[in-house]
Amino acid sequence: MKNFSITREKIEIQPLIDFVSHPNAGAICTFIGTVREMTKGLKTLYLEYQAYEEMAEKKLRQIGDEIVAKHPEAKVAIIHRVGHLDIMDVAVAIAVSTPHRDASFEASRYAIERIKEIVPIWKKENWEDGQSWIGDQKEKVSYPTGKPEIKEEV
Amino acid sequence: MVRILLFAGLAEAAGSSVVSLEMDQAEWTVRAVREKLSELYPALQDLLEKSMVAVNQEYATSADPVRETDEIAFIPPVSGG
Numbered sequence: 001m002k003n004f005s006i007t008r009e010k011i012e013i014q015p016l017i018d019f020v021s022h023p024n025a026g027a028i029c030t031f032i033g034t035v036r037e038m039t040k041g042l043k044t045l046y047l048e049y050q051a052y053e054e055m056a057e058k059k060l061r062q063i064g065d066e067i068v069a070k071h072p073e074a075k076v077a078i079i080h081r082v083g084h085l086d087i088m089d090v091a092v093a094i095a096v097s098t099p100h101r102d103a104s105f106e107a108s109r110y111a112i113e114r115i116k117e118i119v120p121i122w123k124k125e126n127w128e129d130g131q132s133w134i135g136d137q138k139e140k141v142s143y144p145t146g147k148p149e150i151k152e153e154v
Numbered sequence: 155m156v157r158i159l160l161f162a163g164l165a166e167a168a169g170s171s172v173v174s175l176e177m178d179q180a181e182w183t184v185r186a187v188r189e190k191l192s193e194l195y196p197a198l199q200d201l202l203e204k205s206m207v208a209v210n211q212e213y214a215t216s217a218d219p220v221r222e223t224d225e226i227a228f229i230p231p232v233s234g235g
Contacts, residue, residue, distance in 0.1 A: 049234070052161055052211075052229065054211060055208060055211040080235075115235045119234050120208070120227075120229050120232055121232055121233070121234030121235075122234070133162045133230070135204070
């Protein structure tokens with residue numbers, strides 16, 4: 001498997017864990033993002049995810065590179081699903097291995113936050129009473145400089 | 155002629171995931187493409203202003219150059235995860 005990928009299939013977690021497993025790892029942290037039914041009182045029926053797939057895979061890889069720049073011994077794998085997703089389906093999965101636990105927690109948190117900033121993937125909510133494309137989850141509605149701020153710190 | 159990829163709400167508002175623009179010079183800027191698109195598709199203007207632009211799959215600034223052979227994409231605010 002590729003360690004940074006966009007898929008249309010159901011996500012399996014174990015291949016990501018296998019990918020980051022190695023003898024010097026003392027910790028593997030996984031994050032699994034799933035489709036939630038209720039958001040602020042609104043009921044979601046299902047989601048549709050769309051990606052600019054080739055660029056999205058590049059940006060996932062960039063996130064992995066940023067993590068390795070901060071934690072040289074880290075291994076990272078990220079997969080994001082697109083298409084029609086039902087409640088409780090896995091939308092994204094991240095696995096990070098590091099020699100010690102602190103770095104693996106920090107890096108997996110960093111990865112999911114960074115996905116919401118720079119990876120060209122969009123979610124369309126299909127509510128009980130309508131539908132809408134969701135943007136601006138991090139309240140960054142506009143980019144006066146034309147691109148998102150690049151974070152220095154991991 | 156330059157091809158521009160649209161996604162999510164932008165594609166829906168435009169009724170297409172690809173639009174083409176005639177270029178009257180060999181090299182434009184990202185800013186010029188954004189302005190031209192807004193002119194041709196007034197319904198897209200708000201979302202175009204909120205969108206980032208990628209040239210050849212890398213985020214670009216308003217002043218960056220655009221040529222006919224480039225892959226240009228407007229990236230509305232993302233919502234992965």
